[in-house]
Amino acid sequence: MFGKVMSVVLAFLGISAFAKDKNGKSVLLSVQEEQLKQKYGEKFVESFKKDLAEFEKDGAAAESAVTGEVQAQLEDERESNVRLMDRIKALQESEKQMKALLEERDKTIERLSKEPAADAGEQVTGDNDKGMAKKFKPDMSLAHNQWLDAAFKGAAYSGNTTIDTTELQKEFGKYVSSERLQIIKDLMGTTESIRYMSTIMTDKTEVRAQQAAIDSVLQQFVPYWTPKSKSTFTPLTIRNYKCKINVPVKPSDIMEDILGYLYDENLDPQDMPIVRYILYQLIFPKLDEEREQALAVGVYKENSASQDGGAASDALDCMDGYVTQLKALKTASNKKVTWLLDGETLSTDGEALLEQIDKAVDQVKPLYRKKSMFVHADPDLVIRYSRAYREKYPWLKNQDGEKVKIDFTNFTFAPLEGMRGTGVFFITPKENFKHLMSKDPQRTSIRMETNHYNVDIMAEWWEACGFWLAEAIFAYIPPEEEEEPESSQGGGV
Numbered sequence: 128m129f130g131k132v133m134s135v136v137l138a139f140l141g142i143s144a145f146a147k148d149k150n151g152k153s154v155l156l157s158v159q160e161e162q163l164k165q166k167y168g169e170k171f172v173e174s175f176k177k178d179l180a181e182f183e184k185d186g187a188a189a190e191s192a193v194t195g196e197v198q199a200q201l202e203d204e205r206e207s208n209v210r211l212m213d214r215i216k217a218l219q220e221s222e223k224q225m226k227a228l229l230e231e232r233d234k235t236i237e238r239l240s241k242e243p244a245a246d247a248g249e250q251v252t253g254d255n256d257k258g259m260a261k262k263f264k265p266d267m268s269l270a271h272n273q274w275l276d277a278a279f280k281g282a283a284y285s286g287n288t289t290i291d292t293t294e295l296q297k298e299f300g301k302y303v304s305s306e307r308l309q310i311i312k313d314l315m316g317t318t319e320s321i322r323y324m325s326t327i328m329t330d331k332t333e334v335r336a337q338q339a340a341i342d343s344v345l346q347q348f349v350p351y352w353t354p355k356s357k358s359t360f361t362p363l364t365i366r367n368y369k370c371k372i373n374v375p376v377k378p379s380d381i382m383e384d385i386l387g388y389l390y391d392e393n394l395d396p397q398d399m400p401i402v403r404y405i406l407y408q409l410i411f412p413k414l415d416e417e418r419e420q421a422l423a424v425g426v427y428k429e430n431s432a433s434q435d436g437g438a439a440s441d442a443l444d445c446m447d448g449y450v451t452q453l454k455a456l457k458t459a460s461n462k463k464v465t466w467l468l469d470g471e472t473l474s475t476d477g478e479a480l481l482e483q484i485d486k487a488v489d490q491v492k493p494l495y496r497k498k499s500m501f502v503h504a505d506p507d508l509v510i511r512y513s514r515a516y517r518e519k520y521p522w523l524k525n526q527d528g529e530k531v532k533i534d535f536t537n538f539t540f541a542p543l544e545g546m547r548g549t550g551v552f553f554i555t556p557k558e559n560f561k562h563l564m565s566k567d568p569q570r571t572s573i574r575m576e577t578n579h580y581n582v583d584i585m586a587e588w589w590e591a592c593g594f595w596l597a598e599a600i601f602a603y604i605p606p607e608e609e610e611e612p613e614s615s616q617g618g619g620v
Contacts, residue, residue, distance in 0.1 A: 129178050133189060136175065139166060144190045153179055153189045214532070217499045224557075228326060235328055235566060263305040265400035269294045271378065275396045278386055290378040292577040299402040299575040299582075311571050313411060314586060315564055318419040320449070320543045323501055324592060325558050328566035329367070336362030336595050361463045365593030367563050368427065368446040373439070374410055374584040381409070402575075410584060417442040422562075422592050423545025424448045449560070449592050450551050456597070457604045463597035465490060472606055473508070473550065477515030484512060488536050491554060491601050499537040503560075504552035506542035553602035555594065563591040 137143065140162065145153035155163075155176065163172045179189055265272050271290050303310060327334060378401065385404050389396060425448040430440045447455075456464050467487040474480050488502075513531050517523075531540040538554060546552075565571055565588060573586040594600055 129182055132175065132178070136163065137190075139163070144188075151186075151188075152183050155179075214530075217537075220499075225322070232326060232328065263302050263400070263403075265397055265402075266298060266301075267397065269298060271295060271382075271401055272396065275382065275385060275401065278382075279389055279396050290382075290580070292378065292580065292582050295378055295401065295582055296575050296577050298400070299405075302400065302402045303573055308568065310406065310573060311568060311588075313407070314414070314571065314573060315588060315590065316411065316415055318415050318422065320419060320422055320503070320545055320592075321562050323503060323541055323543075323557060324560045324562035326562050326564060327365075328564055330565055330567050330570060330589070331367060333364055333366045334561075334563065335364045336360075360599075361597040363594050363597055365561055365563060365591055365595075366427075366447065367589050367591045369587065369589050370445050371587045372410065372414060372584065375578070375581050376405055376409065376584060377581050379580065381405075405582075405584065418590070419543075419545045420448075421445050422448050422590075423543060424450050424549065426451050446591055447593075448545070449594070450546060450549055452593055453551065453553060453600070453602050454604055456600075457602075461597060465492065465598075465601045467552075467554075467601055467603040470606055473603075477511070477518055480511060480515050481519065484533060487552075487601075487603060488533055488538055488554070491538075492598075495554075495556065495599065495601070497537065498556055499539075500554050500556055501541035502533065502538050502552055502554050503541050503543055503546070505546045505549050506544060507547060508550065508552060509540045509542040512540070550605040551603060553600060555600050555602075559595045559599040561593055561595055563589070563593075565589045 140159050142159075146156060148154050155172075160172055163175070183189055267273065267276060269291075271294065381401075381404070385399070385401060388394075388404065388408060389399060392399070421443055425443045425446045427447045428440065428444040430444070453464075457466065467490050468483060471483065473483060509531060516531075532538070533540070571586075571588040573584070576583045576585065
């Protein structure tokens with residue numbers, strides 16, 4: 128430990144050795160002592176002087192404490208600190224961008240909620256006088272709320288224990304009216320993969336970049352207007368999809384579940400009304416899980432409903448996911464995309480896998496190598512890579528916990544559950560990885576209808592994801608996956 132402190136002090140003072148007294152002992156000059164006090168404080172200086180005297184009492188020179196091993200350790204620590212600070216800065220910048228995006232989205236939703244919809248539908252005002260910003264309070268005079276309140280307090284409820292679905296429907300309507308914007312946000316909650324996308328708010332059925340990125344602006348001066356040539360980047364088409372949920376619920380069957388939830392979470396019945404429980408504990412968690420799967424590996428299939436409505440479609444039939452779109456681009460032999468390890472199968476040997484990943488990131492175009500980007504990947508692949516890395520370098524510690532950074536790059540693995548089992552991974556800037564959602568609150572609806580002893584929850588919204596420019600995609604598709612059916616977008620070019 129003293130060797131490290133000694134090395135730091137010598138480096139700070141800009142000397143290789145201390146002055147010596149007549150007995151050959153190290154002496155701190157007044158100016159040096161003052162410099163150290165200014166930098167580290169008087170307590171440090173006194174402690175250092177004692178340690179210095181203790182080290183030299185047997186005749187050893189203080190400078191001998193700075194061995195080659197100590198210098199190597201300090202250099203490793205400096206490099207580790209530099210990498211850590213770079214990661215912290217990257218995370219802070221990512222958090223700053225996400226916060227700005229969410230603030231902009233909230234401002235847009237608030238502004239658009241005050242404007243009438245194009246089809247002259249019901250206007251959502253957001254005016255405090257109309258209750259939009261008021262917190263919803265359940266009507267405790269309703270039979271189902273009285274039953275729940277009595278059961279929660281351990282009392283016997285003397286009223287009718289049959290749930291009046293008409294009352295529940297009215298309360299649901301009031302709940303949605305009072306907290307509509309928040310419910311819409313939570314209906315379209317941020318899933319695991321959406322965190323790595325940039326949002327486009329649109330009501331078009333498909334979007335396409337009108338102007339690709341500016342690739343060059345600098346030129347030599349001449350006294351004429353000489354605009355530079357247009358970019359050669361290739362915009363891709365992202366198709367928007369209309370989705371819905373139709374969920375039947377029998378309220379009488381979930382009352383005991385709500386009581387258990389209130390007990391576990393130490394909540395009062397007024398804190399978790401039945402209508403909120405139905406949305407936030409029964410529907411939204413499952414919806415987020417299925418949206419994540421559809422956004423990743425969904426394959427859109429046209430649903431031909433008969434007069435009686437036909438059968439409900441599978442969750443993965445709602446849209447083309449980003450993995451599906453990449454496979455379609457590969458099947459279409461799109462040359463604008465950089466296909467990493469093209470034609471190679473990832474090795475089952477750990478050390479060979481490490482070499483393949485290093486080779487893949489080296490294939491990213493130089494223009495993008497300096498950018499901090501994520502390697503969106505099958506979680507199974509990330510686990511295999513992490514285990515292989517730990518086996519090859521057992522003495523290294525993962526300072527970022529579960530985050531796995533690829534050495535000598537600005538790329539970090541982002542395991543996405545929706546990609547599990549695909550063997551796919553891809554690298555692209557966040558601004559090139561798009562999530563589409565409606566900018567008009569009227570195009571997103573949620574309501575409840577009664578059906579004898581059941582209530583039916585219905586919601587509709589528009590959503591999609593995709594890529595903006597082909598040249599900014601660097602993707603690996605396992606050879607055995609290349610021949611799968613193409614997406615409905617047919618490559619999206």
